[in-house]
Amino acid sequence: MTQPLLNEIADVGRDRRRGGYSRHVFDDADRQLRDWFTARAARAGLGVEADRNGNVWAWWGEPGPDAVVTGSHLDSVPGGGAFDGPLGVASALSAVESLRAKGFVPSRPMAVLVFAEEEGGRFGVPCLGSRLLTGSLAAERARALRDTEGRTLAEAAASAGFPPERFGADTEALGRIGRFVELHVEQGRGLVDLGEPIAVGSTVIGHGRWRFSFSGQGNHAGATLLTDRHDPMLPAAGVVAAARRAAASVPEARATVGRLVPTPGGTNVIASTVDVWLDARVPGGGSRALVEEIAEAARAAAADEGCEVTVTEESYSDDVVFDPGLRDELSATLGGAPALPTGAGHDAAILAAQVPSGMLYVRNPTGISHAPEEFAEADDVDRGGAALATVLERLCQ
Ligand code: HGY
Numbered sequence: 001m002t003q004p005l006l007n008e009i010a011d012v013g014r015d016r017r018r019g020g021y022s023r024h025v026f027d028d029a030d031r032q033l034r035d036w037f038t039a040r041a042a043r044a045g046l047g048v049e050a051d052r053n054g055n056v057w058a059w060w061g062e063p064g065p066d067a068v069v070t071g072s073h074l075d076s077v078p079g080g081g082a083f084d085g086p087l088g089v090a091s092a093l094s095a096v097e098s099l100r101a102k103g104f105v106p107s108r109p110m111a112v113l114v115f116a117e118e119e120g121g122r123f124g125v126p127c128l129g130s131r132l133l134t135g136s137l138a139a140e141r142a143r144a145l146r147d148t149e150g151r152t153l154a155e156a157a158a159s160a161g162f163p164p165e166r167f168g169a170d171t172e173a174l175g176r177i178g179r180f181v182e183l184h185v186e187q188g189r190g191l192v193d194l195g196e197p198i199a200v201g202s203t204v205i206g207h208g209r210w211r212f213s214f215s216g217q218g219n220h221a222g223a224t225l226l227t228d229r230h231d232p233m234l235p236a237a238g239v240v241a242a243a244r245r246a247a248a249s250v251p252e253a254r255a256t257v258g259r260l261v262p263t264p265g266g267t268n269v270i271a272s273t274v275d276v277w278l279d280a281r282v283p284g285g286g287s288r289a290l291v292e293e294i295a296e297a298a299r300a301a302a303a304d305e306g307c308e309v310t311v312t313e314e315s316y317s318d319d320v321v322f323d324p325g326l327r328d329e330l331s332a333t334l335g336g337a338p339a340l341p342t343g344a345g346h347d348a349a350i351l352a353a354q355v356p357s358g359m360l361y362v363r364n365p366t367g368i369s370h371a372p373e374e375f376a377e378a379d380d381v382d383r384g385g386a387a388l389a390t391v392l393e394r395l396c397q
Pocket residue numbers: 118119126127343344345346
């Protein structure tokens with residue numbers, strides 16, 4: 001049963017200020033969640049080991065080639081919901097428990113995999129653990145990533161007992177995966193509109209993150225005339241509207257500013273610098289072109305205010321199409337479950353470049369995600385765990 005497992009972690013990493021949950025790699029909530037997963041996996045008879053990149057593998061049988069692997073992540077966005085990530089991990093544990101209870105013995109190795117820092121909520125790069133595992137993020141760059149306190153990933157990993165010098169592509173671990181299936185709460189209204197509880201994944205829209213760093217002249221809010229200002233907040237604020245304007249002119253495009261940080265951040269202080277993070281997603285690989293259009297507007301606005309701006313690409317993924325054979329096998333195994341595209345990124349989409357990967361989605365009646373309102377009914381939660389058990393049994397026959 002999945003819901004009781006989710007209930008066990010319901011108080012871990014609650015964010016009293018933002019609402020929802022803030023659970024980030026190598027913080028205290030993450031440590032508690034890793035401990036919880038390790039204990040529950042051991043209770044399910046699985047052998048647990050962490051890999052060099054901070055991902056945790058729980059094996060049913062000896063780790064071996066052509067394994068069927070399922071899992072997701074336990075970290076959240078700041079103020080995130082209770083299901084994005086944990087639903088996939090709890091459903092995987094529940095599926096294993098129910099298969100063992102009925103005496104099923106897999107014909108090939110099986111594992112539950114928990115990825116580190118899928119949201120990039122602390123160090124800014126999404127799917128950190130799966131990108132390191134697959135080699136799509138350089139270990140050197142990863143080690144130097146900093147959180148908002150200025151701590152590097154290397155420092156945080158070392159404090160958590162993960163030697164950062166071991167980060168890097170893990171061909172041995174990756175090579176064991178024959179097929180990967182991630183169950184995830186749906187982050188939209190597709191299943192609600194279809195009146196279905198479960199879907200399989202078809203595609204993931206390419207997406208990236210860019211940092212716009214504006215610099216001007218810090219000064220006194222009262223003693224500085226408007227004509228004497230070089231206020232980086234002006235061009236920074238312009239990115240928000242420019243992003244919406246640019247995206248509105250491209251079908252299916254999304255561009256979001258969810259994070260804008262002035263320095264020093266005083267109420268009576270003209271900022272000296274402002275950092276703005278842009279999340280852009282355009283089907284068909286158009287996000288870089290969209291960002292360039294926004295960057296052009298930002299450079300013009302910065303020049304008007306006598307400020308400077310630099311634009312840095314912090315992460316980027318192309319569109320992903322999940323393995324059609326696995327997609328169709330998942331759908332057929334689940335009685336013709338519909339296939340859904342998504343604009344949300346996932347570790348399964350990172351793995352898809354190197355191993356046949358697929359996804360199962362569980363209905364979210366609110367259609368809201370990355371917010372406390374994210375939800376899945378208990379019946380659908382259990383339907384998801386049962387669907388995953390059916391799929392794992394089929395793939396491991
Ligand atoms: O941002 C995303 O799409 C995912 O939730 N990390």
